[in-house]
Structures are given as structure tokens and as C-alpha cells.
Amino acid sequence: MTRRRIPRWSELRPYLRSGPVRLSPVERRLAAAATVWDLRTVARRHVPRAVFDYVDGAAETEISLRRSRDAYARVEFIPSVLRDVSAVDLSTTILGRPASMPLVFAPTGFTRLMHQEGEPSVARVAGRMGIPYALSTLGTTSPEDLAAAAPQTDRWFQLYLWNDRDAGLELVRRARAAGFTALVLTADTPVAGARLRDVHNGFTIPPTLSVRTLIDIGLHPGWWFDKLTTEPLRFAVFSETGGTVADLINRVFDPTITVADLAWLRDAWDGPLVIKGIQTVEDARAVVDAGADAIVVSNHGGRQLDRSSTPLEQLQPVVAAVGDRAEVYIDGGVLSGADVIAAVAMGARAVLVGRAYLYGLMAGGERGVARAGELLRTEAVRTMQLLGVQEVGDLDNSRVRLRPPEA
Numbered sequence: 061m062t063r064r065r066i067p068r069w070s071e072l073r074p075y076l077r078s079g080p081v082r083l084s085p086v087e088r089r090l091a092a093a094a095t096v097w098d099l100r101t102v103a104r105r106h107v108p109r110a111v112f113d114y115v116d117g118a119a120e121t122e123i124s125l126r127r128s129r130d131a132y133a134r135v136e137f138i139p140s141v142l143r144d145v146s147a148v149d150l151s152t153t154i155l156g157r158p159a160s161m162p163l164v165f166a167p168t169g170f171t172r173l174m175h176q177e178g179e180p181s182v183a184r185v186a187g188r189m190g191i192p193y194a195l196s197t198l199g200t201t202s203p204e205d206l207a208a209a210a211p212q213t214d215r216w217f218q219l220y221l222w223n224d225r226d227a228g229l230e231l232v233r234r235a236r237a238a239g240f241t242a243l244v245l246t247a248d249t250p251v252a253g254a255r256l257r258d259v260h261n262g263f264t265i266p267p268t269l270s271v272r273t274l275i276d277i278g279l280h281p282g283w284w285f286d287k288l289t290t291e292p293l294r295f296a297v298f299s300e301t302g303g304t305v306a307d308l309i310n311r312v313f314d315p316t317i318t319v320a321d322l323a324w325l326r327d328a329w330d331g332p333l334v335i336k337g338i339q340t341v342e343d344a345r346a347v348v349d350a351g352a353d354a355i356v357v358s359n360h361g362g363r364q365l366d367r368s369s370t371p372l373e374q375l376q377p378v379v380a381a382v383g384d385r386a387e388v389y390i391d392g393g394v395l396s397g398a399d400v401i402a403a404v405a406m407g408a409r410a411v412l413v414g415r416a417y418l419y420g421l422m423a424g425g426e427r428g429v430a431r432a433g434e435l436l437r438t439e440a441v442r443t444m445q446l447l448g449v450q451e452v453g454d455l456d457n458s459r460v461r462l463r464p465p466e467a
């Protein structure tokens with residue numbers, strides 16, 4: 061029979077939690093998020109459904125996005141044991157500039173919709189982390205305001221070209237004057253993808269008032285209070301507004317752009333030129349021949365052509381074709397630091413993330429973005445340690461393989 065006794069206080073004390081006391085509910089929920097996916101769960105509760113879906117969703121049946129994530133699930137790491145991994149160094153260079161890890165915060169349009177702290181907060185976190193941040197043409201902060209808000213951050217400017225080429229050139233000039241270090245031309249958006257969640261939600265820019273909106277105000281009062289008591293939401297460099305994002309893109313973007321147009325862009329911008337949205341070896345070669353310094357193997361997070369190729373599966377052939385002449389980055393479906401390490405081991409110089417930091421932003425503004433960054437970094441360090449690799453430069457394809465899709 062078990063003999064029982066009354067415990068002494070000294071025996072109970074170790075069971076009492078002695079972590080930091082967090083009074084702010086935002087900090088409590090951010091600290092409780094153990095993964096970026098947890099931040100997504102918090103985000104879903106805190107913003108209106110149409111906003112969450114605008115971020116979380118992809119084009120048509122969302123197969124591209126699912127396949128991108130599944131590809132990371134098929135990664136198999138090949139670790140070496142009995143290595144000294146007490147100190148792991150994630151630092152690298154991106155476009156010749158030092159970066160604390162092979163990560164870039166991707167351009168995302170209309171970021172102040174997700175949280176009123178918007179692009180400046182994302183750029184400040186990138187600066188504190190020591191990684192680049194790319195401001196979108198469809199941003200809610202101008203290049204000048206972003207430069208003032210995050211002067212220390214390595215700032216890239218993402219360009220969409222629209223019918224008025226002179227307006228595009230003017231933006232390039234403004235980005236240069238505001239100290240942006242790289243120009244990213246997004247090449248996969250001649251027309252808008254069909255984001256069906258936005259269609260079903262009746263999502264417009266700016267959001268319109270309907271019965272559904274009024275109900276939503278009751279469900280997400282904090283988000284609406286912020287929206288209604290701060291500057292109205294609008295594009296910063298772009299006077300067009302109204303209708304869905306797809307309406308806007310189709311009305312204004314130029315579907316006639318070809319590789320030949322890269323020549324004048326190359327002339328207009330004397331810094332590094334990155335072409336985002338490359339999916340084939342042929343296109344990678346063509347844009348590098350036309351003067352690109354880097355490319356992003358990307359299907360726009362599955363938001364453009366549904367059932368397009370899966371970036372992680374395209375990475376190695378593209379690196380083999382142009383990796384000696386240009387830096388090759390990748391994005392789409394990256395939600396953990398282990399994903400980042402896998403992509404780098406497969407040949408990417410750096411990895412862009414969009415939703416990962418947007419989930420953080422929706423969950424808790426700048427602090428949420430910082431939490432997302434902290435999780436990605438911690439996971440990347442741990443993955444390197446468990447792989448037995450000390451430096452990013454030592455990651456190569458002997459460390460990783462892609463398992464075949466399960467039947």
C-alpha cells in the first residue's frame with residue numbers, strides 16, 4: 061500500500077511557476093504561441109474574417125499553396141552527430157550586404173489593413189533582426205515615410221509596372237532617393253489571380269459598410285476601433301482605389317511587359333535588380349541574361365496561377381542553371397525556421413516570407429511580427445544544431461532530400 065505524507069514547502073516550491081509576469085494580454089498570447097502556425101490561430105481570432113482570408117487565402121482551389129507547404133513536409137534532413145554545435149552562425153550576405161540570417165520579409169500589399177502599425181512595424185523588426193524588408197508598390201506607406209520610420213533597415217522596393225511607364229520610373233527614382241538598396245520587379249502578375257475567398261467575402265479596398273461589416277464590428281471591436289480612429293486606409297503611391305484587389309490590378313497593371321522591358325529598367329536603376337516570380341529554368345536564364353542580379357523562385361504564395369509549379373521542387377534546377385551568375389531566393393509556404401534551413405541547404409541564398417510575418421502582425425502588431433521573427437530564428441538555430449552544422453555556408457544538399465510524394 062502507498063504511504064502518504066504532507067509535502068514540505070521546500071518540496072512544493074519548484075513546482076510553482078517563476079517565469080516573467082506578463083500583464084499585457086497581447087504579450088501573453090504572443091508568448092504562448094510556440095510556432096508561426098499558433099500565431100495564425102491567434103490572428104484568425106483578432107481580425108475580421110475577410111482580412112484574415114485576404115492574407116491566408118490563395119488563388120482558385122489553393123492547390124499551389126498547399127503543394128508548396130507539402131513540399132516542406134516532404135523534406136528529410138540528414139544530420140551528422142557528435143559535432144560541436146554550441147555556437148551556430150546563421151549570418152550570411154544577401155546582395156553583398158551582411159544579413160544576420162538568410163531571411164527577407166517579402167513585399168505584401170495593403171499591410172496596414174492587417175494592423176494599423178503596418179509596414180513601418182515590419183520594417184523596424186527586420187532592421188532589429190538584421191534582415192532586408194521589401195516594401196510593395198501596393199503598400200500603405202510611401203518609400204519616404206518608410207525610410208524615415210526604419211532608417212537602419214536594409215530596404216528593398218518592390219515594383220509593379222502599370223500602364224503609365226513614367227509613373228513606374230518616378231517610383232524607381234523615389235525609391236533610390238529614399239535610400240532603398242535593391243529593386244524587386246514582380247513578374248508573375250500580368251493580371252490578377254482569382255482569390256476566391258475574397259470574392260466570397262465581398263472583400264473590397266477600402267472595406268465597404270454592409271450588414272455583415274456591422275456584425276463584424278461587434279465581433280472584432282479592437283480592429284475596427286483602430287481602423288476608424290486612425291488615418292483612412294489607402295495606397296501610398298497609388299491614387300487608384302475602389303473595388304476588389306483583382307479589379308484594381310486588372311484595371312491598372314500592364315500585361316504587355318516582356319523580358320525586353322528589363323533593359324530600360326536596368327538602365328533606370330543602377331543598384332541590384334531582383335526578379336520575383338520565376339518558375340522555370342528558361343525564364344531564370346532569360347532574366348539573368350537581361351541583367352538581373354538575383355531571382356526569386358516563387359509562385360506568389362499560390363496567389364496567382366493555381367496549380368503552378370512548386371518552388372521547392374524548382375529550386376535545384378534553377379540554381380544549377382543560373383546560381384553562378386545570380387543569387388537565387390525562394391518563397392511560398394515557409395512557416396518555420398526549419399523550412400528556411402531546408403531551402404538554403406537545397407541551394408537558396410535566402411528565403412522570403414510573407415504570411416509568416418503577417419500572421420504575427422495580425423496577432424499583435426509590431427510585437428507579433430517580432431515574435432514571428434524570433435520563432436523563425438530560434439527554429440533555424442535549433443535545426444542547424446540538430447543537423448550538426450555550424451555555419452550557413454556549410455549547408456548543402458548532402459543535408460537534405462525531398463521524399464517522393466506519398467501515394
Ligand SMILES: Cc1cc2nc3c(=O)[nH]c(=O)nc-3n(C[C@H](O)[C@H](O)[C@H](O)COP(=O)(O)O)c2cc1C
Binds near residue numbers: 336361
Ligand atoms: C497578403 C499578401 C499580399 C501580397 N502582396 C504582394 C505584393 O504587393 N507584391 C508582391 O510582389 N508580392 C506580394 N505578395 C506575395 C509575397 O511577396 C510572397 O511572394 C508570398 O507571400 C510568399 O508566400 P508565403 O506567404 O507563403 O510566405 C503578397 C502576399 C500576401 C500573403
